[in-house]
Each structure stands twice: as C-alpha cells, then as structure tokens.
Amino acid sequence: MSIHSVKHSEDQLLVQDSYLLEWKDIKYSVIHKDKETNILKGVSGYANSGEILAIMGTSGSGKTSLLSILSNRLFSQSHVKVSGTVTLNQNEIHTFHSNHYIKYVLQENFLFGTQTVRESLTFACRLKVPYLTKTQVNERVDDILDHLRLTKVADNIIGNSMRKGLSGGEQKRVSIGNELISYPNVMILDEPTSGLDSFTSQHLIEVLQAQAHLGRTIIFTIHQPNSKMFSMFDRFILMSEGNFLYQGKTSEVVKYFSDIGYKCPYEINPPEYFMRIFHIENRHHMSEEEKEILDICSYHYKKTLKKYMIPQTEGLTEIDIKKGLHTASISTEFKVLIQRSIINVKRQPMLSVIKIVQAIVMSSLVALIFNNLGHDKKSIQSITGALFFNSINYIAFPTQGEALTFPLERPVFLTEYKEDLYGIIPYFLTKVICEIPFQIIFTIIYSLVMYFAIPYNTYNASKFFIFFGISLLAQISGNALGYLVGSLTSSIQLAVVIGPSMMISLLAFGGFFSNTNSLSSAFYWIRYISNYNFTYRALIINQFTDFDFNNENDNPIELLNFQGEIWENVGSLLLVTFGMMLIAVINLKISGEYHKRR
Ligand SMILES: Nc1ncnc2c1ncn2[C@@H]1O[C@H](COP(=O)(O)OP(=O)(O)OP(=O)(O)O)[C@@H](O)[C@H]1O
Known part of the structure; x- marks a missing residue:
C-alpha cells in the first residue's frame, strides 16, 4: 500500500521517511545443563515501511524470540547465545538508540489500572516526549485516541483485578497507544490479538493497518487469523522449528504452497490449513510424515524463495546514530x-x-x-x-x-x-x-x-x-x-x-x-x-x-x-x-x- 493513499496527508502520525528493518542469519540458542538447544536456526528477512508483516508459526517455533531480537531486547548471556545482525536502514541496531525508532508491545498489557485511558497516554507522553508543551501533549494524546478509536472511552478507568474497566481489545489499544505516543517508525507487537475474539481482533488489525498506511513498519506475531484479517497482511512469514518456511507477499502464499504440493482446499482458511500441516506436537518426536513435510518446505524455501528476498535499500532515510533518547528530567x-x-x-x-x-x-x-x-x-x-x-x-x-x-x-x-x-x-x-x-x-x-x-x-x-x-x-x-x-x-x-x-x-x-x-x-x-x-x-x-x-x-x-x-x-x-x-x-x-x- 502506498503512503500516498493516506486519507489525511497532514496527519501528524504520518511517517515521511523510509525505513527498512533487516535481519541476517539470526541464530538463538539456549544452554541448559551443558546442553545447547537451537531455537532460531539462522533466519533472515526484512520488513518495509508502510507494510504489515505478520509472523505465524507453530507454538514454540521461535516467534517471540525473533521479535525480542528484532527489537534489541535479547542479547547473548551466560545461558543464551544470540548471533546474526539486525539493522535499521543499514545501521546495526546495537550501535545507536534504536528504541527511539523501534517500539515493542508486549503480549500482556501492563497498565496502571486506576488511571483513565487519557491519563495513561498523557503519563507515557510526558515521559517519552518530554520536550512537548502541555498543549502539545494534549493534542498528541487526542490524536492517538482518535487513531486508536479510543475517544469514546478516553475518560474511562483502565481497570484491574479489583475493578472492572476496559475490554481486552481496548486495553490492548491503550498498550499500543502508550508506544505510539512517541511516533515510532517501527512497531513490533507480540500476539496483539491474543485473548481477543475474532471481531475485536479484526478491529485491532484494522487499527494497525491504518498505522502501516501512514508509513509505519508493523511487525507482529499471530496465531490463527481469519481470512479477512489474513488478507490485510502485506507480507507474511511462516515459521516452524526455528526456520522460515515462507516469506513473501501474503497474496502469493497459497499459490506458492500449491506449487510445491500443498494445495489449500478452497473451503479452508489458508492460515488454518498451514497450521494443520505444520503443526508439530512434539519437536523431539516428529512423525516421519511431519519430518518429510518440513524437509520439503525448507528445501523449497532455501532454493527458491530465499533468493528473491532482496529488500529495496535505495532512498532510505539516514539514521542519526548520535541522537540520544529523549529522557525526561x-x-x-x-x-x-x-x-x-x-x-x-x-x-x-x-x-x-x-x-x-x-x-x-x-x-x-x-x-x-x-x-x-x-x-x-x-x-x-x-x-x-x-x-x-x-x-x-x-x-x-x-x-x-x-x-x-x-x-x-x-x-x-x-x-x-x-x-x-x-x-x-x-x-x-x-x-x-x-x-x-x-x-x-x-x-x-x-x-x-x-x-x-x-x-x-x-x-x-x-x-x-x-x-x-x-x-x-x-x-x-x-x-x-x-x-x-x-x-x-x-x-x-x-x-x-x-x-x-x-x-x-x-x-x-x-x-x-x-x-x-x-x-x-x-x-x-x-x-x-x-x-x-x-x-x-x-x-x-x-x-x-x-x-x-x-x-x-x-x-x-x-x-x-x-x-x-x-x-x-x-x-x-x-x-x-x-x-x-x-x-x-x-x-x-x-x-x-x-x-x-x-
Ligand atoms: N531464555 C530461554 N530459556 C529457555 N528456553 C527458552 C528461552 N527462550 C526461548 N525458549 C524456548 O524456545 C522456544 C521458542 O520460544 P518462543 O517463545 O520464541 O516461541 P513462540 O513461537 O513465540 O511460541 P508461542 O507461540 O507458544 O508463544 C520455546 O520452546 C521456549 O521454551
């Protein structure tokens, strides 16, 4: 989707610049009692400005681990090893304040339950964008409320275990708003639709799609999107056992798997079909059939798909690596x-x-x-x-x-x-x-x-x-x-x-x-x-x-x-x-x- 198709071109949330998040040969392993388990086995990929990249895969396939690495939140330590490179506009994300550009929304909502939606966003804004005046803070908060369709509940209490407040979908949008308030270029979200019903999930994806259409890069993991939601993803990654089995346009995924022998029946929603054929109950006890499916798909991914994965690197905005974080006094x-x-x-x-x-x-x-x-x-x-x-x-x-x-x-x-x-x-x-x-x-x-x-x-x-x-x-x-x-x-x-x-x-x-x-x-x-x-x-x-x-x-x-x-x-x-x-x-x-x- 082109940025030019944005309805409000004067919109403050509009990202004028072009950003490319790229990762190469990411490996991640965990060491427990001298035994090393490989979680991510050398995956590479990219996400463009103005697009939604959805990552789907079996449980334990390494989706969250990958997001943590892409958002610069997972490093090598005594019990874990991380290797490979992640760059934003060709600058390694370790070498500058990348969380200035990239924001991460956790799967769970950690919100202060006694605040209202407006208070929560204002709190985040005053600490994350401390140079704004009071009027500018209010304007920005109103803007985010509007974009996330939260204006109606702006003065409602968020709620907690002691006091009922917002619905799950609204809470998730507040969590997104708390990150969006600093107008990041890349937003990474871990299972934003988790725990939400199909209608609310779709509504949330629409909100994220609107952000992508404003020029933002949106990356998230998702379990079982319905067909409408699936069609809203620009690009799609399918993961299993720490490897990618597909990476490319969502519109081409059905044809791709059909060409290599896995034709999605007409009456089945493609994500459901993929989860069925790649669902592996126990990684250590795969059946011969499951092993064969993975081998075939890995083979085709490496031989055919991977070589077309060449991101567009021209016209990228220059990152100011000296730019510090705007921390409040x-x-x-x-x-x-x-x-x-x-x-x-x-x-x-x-x-x-x-x-x-x-x-x-x-x-x-x-x-x-x-x-x-x-x-x-x-x-x-x-x-x-x-x-x-x-x-x-x-x-x-x-x-x-x-x-x-x-x-x-x-x-x-x-x-x-x-x-x-x-x-x-x-x-x-x-x-x-x-x-x-x-x-x-x-x-x-x-x-x-x-x-x-x-x-x-x-x-x-x-x-x-x-x-x-x-x-x-x-x-x-x-x-x-x-x-x-x-x-x-x-x-x-x-x-x-x-x-x-x-x-x-x-x-x-x-x-x-x-x-x-x-x-x-x-x-x-x-x-x-x-x-x-x-x-x-x-x-x-x-x-x-x-x-x-x-x-x-x-x-x-x-x-x-x-x-x-x-x-x-x-x-x-x-x-x-x-x-x-x-x-x-x-x-x-x-x-x-x-x-x-x-
Ligand atoms: N620090 C760690 N220590 C031990 N095991 C880990 C660690 N990090 C990840 N793992 C293991 O790696 C595997 C992949 O984890 P990850 O959370 O990335 O999977 P996922 O695809 O997001 O799964 P789900 O969809 O169920 O959330 C899991 O088996 C998890 O237990």
Whole structure:
C-alpha cells in the first residue's frame, strides 16, 4: 500500500521517511545443563515501511524470540547465545538508540489500572516526549485516541483485578497507544490479538493497518487469523522449528504452497490449513510424515524463495546514530509519578478508609486493654507490654501492606523501567513520599486515642512529641521492610512466606520477649538490624526517664538492659530504615536490569 493513499496527508502520525528493518542469519540458542538447544536456526528477512508483516508459526517455533531480537531486547548471556545482525536502514541496531525508532508491545498489557485511558497516554507522553508543551501533549494524546478509536472511552478507568474497566481489545489499544505516543517508525507487537475474539481482533488489525498506511513498519506475531484479517497482511512469514518456511507477499502464499504440493482446499482458511500441516506436537518426536513435510518446505524455501528476498535499500532515510533518547528530567519524572500516585490514592478511597479505620480500631484496642495504669510494679509491666504492642502495630502493618501490594505493581514497574520511562530513584522516592501523609494521619489517630488513655509519660509535652516522632519513624521503617520483601519477591505467594519469616526474626530480637543479653550469641547480631528493637528501646527510654516510680527498682530501662540515649536508638532506627530501603533499591535495580535483558 502506498503512503500516498493516506486519507489525511497532514496527519501528524504520518511517517515521511523510509525505513527498512533487516535481519541476517539470526541464530538463538539456549544452554541448559551443558546442553545447547537451537531455537532460531539462522533466519533472515526484512520488513518495509508502510507494510504489515505478520509472523505465524507453530507454538514454540521461535516467534517471540525473533521479535525480542528484532527489537534489541535479547542479547547473548551466560545461558543464551544470540548471533546474526539486525539493522535499521543499514545501521546495526546495537550501535545507536534504536528504541527511539523501534517500539515493542508486549503480549500482556501492563497498565496502571486506576488511571483513565487519557491519563495513561498523557503519563507515557510526558515521559517519552518530554520536550512537548502541555498543549502539545494534549493534542498528541487526542490524536492517538482518535487513531486508536479510543475517544469514546478516553475518560474511562483502565481497570484491574479489583475493578472492572476496559475490554481486552481496548486495553490492548491503550498498550499500543502508550508506544505510539512517541511516533515510532517501527512497531513490533507480540500476539496483539491474543485473548481477543475474532471481531475485536479484526478491529485491532484494522487499527494497525491504518498505522502501516501512514508509513509505519508493523511487525507482529499471530496465531490463527481469519481470512479477512489474513488478507490485510502485506507480507507474511511462516515459521516452524526455528526456520522460515515462507516469506513473501501474503497474496502469493497459497499459490506458492500449491506449487510445491500443498494445495489449500478452497473451503479452508489458508492460515488454518498451514497450521494443520505444520503443526508439530512434539519437536523431539516428529512423525516421519511431519519430518518429510518440513524437509520439503525448507528445501523449497532455501532454493527458491530465499533468493528473491532482496529488500529495496535505495532512498532510505539516514539514521542519526548520535541522537540520544529523549529522557525526561528527574524533576519531570518525580512530578509525573507523584501525580499518578495521587490519582491512585484518590481512585481507591476504600483503601484509605480501611487504613484510618484500622488506626482507630487498633489504638482503641490498646486503650481498652491498657487503660488507667498507675506507677506500681504491675502497671509498669503493662506499660512495657503496651509499648511493645505499639512497636508491632507501627511496623508490622505497613510491612505486610507493602509486601503484599508491591508484587502486584512490580510487573508495571518492570515494564516501564524497561522502556526507560523513569529511573529507580524517582520511582522509589515517590513511593516513600506518597505514603508519609497516611503515616502521619495514622500516627496522629493512634497517639491521640491511646497516649492519654493509658496514660503514658505526661511529665512534659516533649514526651508526647518524642513518642509521636518515634512512632512515625517506626512506620516508615515498617514500610521500608515491606519494600525490601516486595523487591525480593515476584509473587504474593512468595511475599506471604518471606514477609512473616523476616518479621518474626526481627521481632524475636525486639527486646521484649527476652533480655537481649541472654539471647543465643549466634543470632545476637539480628538485634542490630531489628527495627522493632530500636523502636522499642527508644519508646521505653522516652517513657521511663523522668518517670515517677513508686519503687526505683522497677525501672524497666535497667531490667531490660536498655542503656543509651533516645537519639542513639532513633539514629540506629534511621540507619536500619535507610539500609532496608537501599537494599530494596539495589534489588529493584538488579531486577530491572535483568528484565531489560530478557
Ligand atoms: N531464555 C530461554 N530459556 C529457555 N528456553 C527458552 C528461552 N527462550 C526461548 N525458549 C524456548 O524456545 C522456544 C521458542 O520460544 P518462543 O517463545 O520464541 O516461541 P513462540 O513461537 O513465540 O511460541 P508461542 O507461540 O507458544 O508463544 C520455546 O520452546 C521456549 O521454551
């Protein structure tokens, strides 16, 4: 299809330049226990501007692997070997910022479920095309909404497992829109129609065809297109067992296979026919007939088809290999991420209500269990218990909350990080900062309901404010522990195991259950990393200095062996909190970088 046939020639999404994505002799193998399995066996091909190239093949034939290599997302590592060359307009894609030109849309939609379609596109636009003004961003978002036929649902919530939102087809178009927003020249999509019904799939292919007609190169994998969809592909590749069996015009594929002895019956949809004859259940146990079919087709592909695969290399646009990525400034990243977090909180009011109710219930419970305590021995014992109970409340709830929610957010983070949308530090700090208002509200409720009911030390006002400060810091440390657990685990199931195990270990050395001097020396070091320990110590010292004991021998500071000053324990709590956050950031960085190379 010629670019000149585009309806709106003034269209901003129109690609004026000519791009050729070409790959030569791509081999990909996986090494497992010293055994090397060849996934791609030296495939070559190309995709032109203004065309749809559809790749079809049996399951496990290597389609996704090929797309990952074409989009510069799969490299040689210790357990995988990749060789061959991929070029865009004759420049190797490793040698310049190719993701400036080539965008990849994953099979799954990793979208932030509480955003609307418009907000999601605006978020992507502000980070991917940071030089645009606010008006230009809005115009571009409207443009994409229009092109992807999403205008009607522009202000609808995307939705997630907790809240129903867009349909599968609409979500897929939002994922495409998030990539299209930077007006790439090449778009590679892994099974964009997966999970969609035939009508929705066709609608999606029409949307992609419109992009191809604007001059974009569109490459995707697909399983079983219907005949209407099949006729919309300009070029077609058929794969089996890591080899190509056909590459060429879609309009010629039926004749080609007919000529070599595989005539597609009139009443059968060609893609269905190809999948039937090339369907191999088990690569290691092919029947003689299956082997023969593959051998014949491979022979004809290499001898006849392959030699006609000569891409047109004249008139290609020169790639500016010095051109860097348009990355947003750190301040823009912060701004955009904080705005998204605020929207996220606003759209889930029940979560905020639950947190506040939790604070009221837990503080009332403590106030009811331990109230009107005096200064005698029994009361002092109860106060030490109440303070430990406070430490647990302050730390355990945020830990559990973050450890369970972070794995849910993790896939979106990994996908956005892979796209270089933002750095780890703005992402992480945004999470920490956006939790602080809740922690302040929680601490105010908790302290006001409970402090004077017990009552804790009322020697002077500073006691209350020190208690407040320690409580707030303890909650931040609880969150830090939650981030640490969440950064270590990729699933809620794992978080449920790791989180409590870590919490219990730190709690055991919290200083309440046993005098720390009497604990087993092999695990003694745990008290130096226990946020419970430093919180409890600081709270006890604050409570029982300047306390009017009936009997000086009842002083828990002596009994629990809690020497030192408050500030020393608060300082240690700060250090431990910072250390946990640092480990979480390092874990995230490692996971993010690993994910980038997959
Ligand atoms: N990093 C890897 N480690 C182990 N095996 C791998 C790796 N990458 C790919 N494979 C294997 O290579 C084969 C091809 O995988 P790929 O995902 O490319 O196939 P596909 O054609 O996209 O399959 P499907 O249509 O089922 O998604 C599969 O058997 C897969 O298990």
